[in-house]
Amino acid sequence: MDDLIAERRSYVAGTWVDGDEPLAVENPADESHVTDVSVTPLAEIERAVTEARRCFDAGTWADTPPAERARVLHAFVDHIVAHRAAFVATMVAEAGQPAAFAERAQLGAGVALARGTIDLYLSMQHEDHNPLPVDDLLRGGAALSIRRHEPVGVVTAITPYNGAIIMAFQKLIPALMAGNSVILRPSPLTPISSLLFGAAADAAGLPAGTLSVVVEAGSIGAELLTSHPFVDMVSFTGSTAVGRRILAQAAPTVKRVALELGGKSAQIYLPDAVGRAPAGAAAVVAATAGQACVAATRMLVPQDHKDEVVEAVARAYAAITVGPPSDPTARMGPVINAAARERCERFVATAEEHGGKVAFGGGRPAGLDRGYYFEPTVLDLRDNTNPAAREEIFGPVISIIGYRDLDDAVHIANDSDYGLSGQVFGADVAAATAVARRLRTGAVNVNVGGMFSAYAPSGGYKQSGLGRERGPDGIRAFQEVKHLAISDPR
Structure with a gap:
């Protein structure tokens, strides 16, 4: 070498x-x-x-x-x-x-x-x-x-x-x-x-x-x-x-x-911004395979748009090529070791045991016999009590949860032991910013994936x-x- x-x-x-x-x-x-x-x-x-x-x-x-x-x-x-x-x-x-x-x-x-x-x-x-x-x-x-x-x-x-x-x-x-x-x-x-x-x-x-x-x-x-x-x-x-x-x-x-x-960050989509959900979901797993403490792995969408968002995110994940760094077409690589992959497998199984559904992925990609790869995975969860919504998985797994109204969305986002980061997307910037102010987390990104600067602080609330x-x-x-x-x- x-x-x-x-x-x-x-x-x-x-x-x-x-x-x-x-x-x-x-x-x-x-x-x-x-x-x-x-x-x-x-x-x-x-x-x-x-x-x-x-x-x-x-x-x-x-x-x-x-x-x-x-x-x-x-x-x-x-x-x-x-x-x-x-x-x-x-x-x-x-x-x-x-x-x-x-x-x-x-x-x-x-x-x-x-x-x-x-x-x-x-x-x-x-x-x-x-x-x-x-x-x-x-x-x-x-x-x-x-x-x-x-x-x-x-x-x-x-x-x-x-x-x-x-x-x-x-x-x-x-x-x-x-x-x-x-x-x-x-x-x-x-x-x-x-x-x-x-x-x-x-x-x-x-x-x-x-x-x-x-x-x-x-x-x-x-x-x-x-x-x-x-x-x-x-x-x-x-x-x-x-x-x-x-x-x-x-x-x-x-x-x-x-x-x-650790983190279990939420990305909240206001009703006027659900079309941005596939891109937001892709950002969770691309490049890092979900191995980022700030990854927004809980996606909160209006309940009456949930089915269409689940389908759209599943399509987006199906389009992500998984492979080694030597593959120029690969957008997502492996998790760090066998234990990390087993953790992903265990949480997907537990999610299903508690009523969740796998909308895409959930296993090891076909054709990759060596390396610690796990498919980009979409979980359709009934609510925030599912273990996949509570614990940090640290892998390419996103959970989608529906909310009734913005008060419910804020409640779900804050119903976590963690508070490291968060995202709010909305065409109405004032409304999105109002939601962001109510989140109990160290950073909230409104209509942007994140900001990394020597001049801007980072850190967590609660157990983050x-x-x-x-x-x-x-x-x-x-x-x-x-x-x-x-x-x-x-």
Whole structure:
């Protein structure tokens, strides 16, 4: 695999580290062996934390002027861009993603996000006057009240397999730009591409200890990184179940925790917009095979239009070509592994047991004997109580549910443990926006599939997470707030 990223070892505090245990990486598109990656010994993960602490406490990176940090991080991004071809080939091989998705939605969007985040940080005030009533100033004996935003310290960044690179950019750049030291731990399912961040740190001249990238086959290292007393913050993107465990692991040392977790997002079609449903359904599964936490996998349509929408979406899914990234006609690839495919199969069967109907798909595509493929699947559900409408499936399965009126649509959308994202479509923009304001979710897209910008926040309500990434809030997430009360003793 000469076209892949060359380095197959961990990067710990400025050095490349060999391990005794190999981690075999599988290509989900054909079940072939991509390559082996050297697993980081637990002692080296401990060293990554210790060196991150030492580097931060010494102020090696944290005290570097913001303009200089920006220069180094632009060089960091430049190195990644220079290795674009290997980066994309690696993402395609280890995640089974279409090349266009790896190129645009991960690398291209990630680079734009990184540079935008650097610019946003430089445009923000990180120390400013904190207005107080005159009486408070006089009682306190202070002449100045200053609010200062400082780095949190040592940050653990844990990224998922479905968006390993875009999520790494989303965590690393604001954390590093704010002056923190970071240990990046990618998913064991897709570890290779993230190693380029170590090479970029080396090439850009990041001080040793500022960034480490560690690889593991299980979760022992991650547990160390979420519980170690030297770690000040954990930023995690992944399932709600794992997010709960991270909260528990971080609690004894009262770490700051930022979590972007699961979703069961709804896309609501007002009566004047049902014609847009097939395109909205296709967006759920195309490129990602439904493996996106923000995927709007619950489609809510007027009850008297439901049958026609189910038929139209089924036709749209029938037109989606499923295949490996090497097939230029394929619009949808595999899910990540056999367990993910079995989860799809199990939820389709459970949906039927609870009265749902399979309008299209529901099984493995014909003619694809190797690879973890599952058909784009349309479920016709009677109501929101069906397990397929309650749980995150994380595969190419959409559920269609009818609503009586807009109040009922809002009720159904909000009747979920999750609240990560949502969509509302309507020719009457004011009416659609009124519905959007009533949804209990971290983001709502009105007449658009979504917006991804360094200047716009993302994050969840309820069990979809804590905190925000991207935008000013995403930068502040990696900063502490210090209050300075200053008086002249003369």
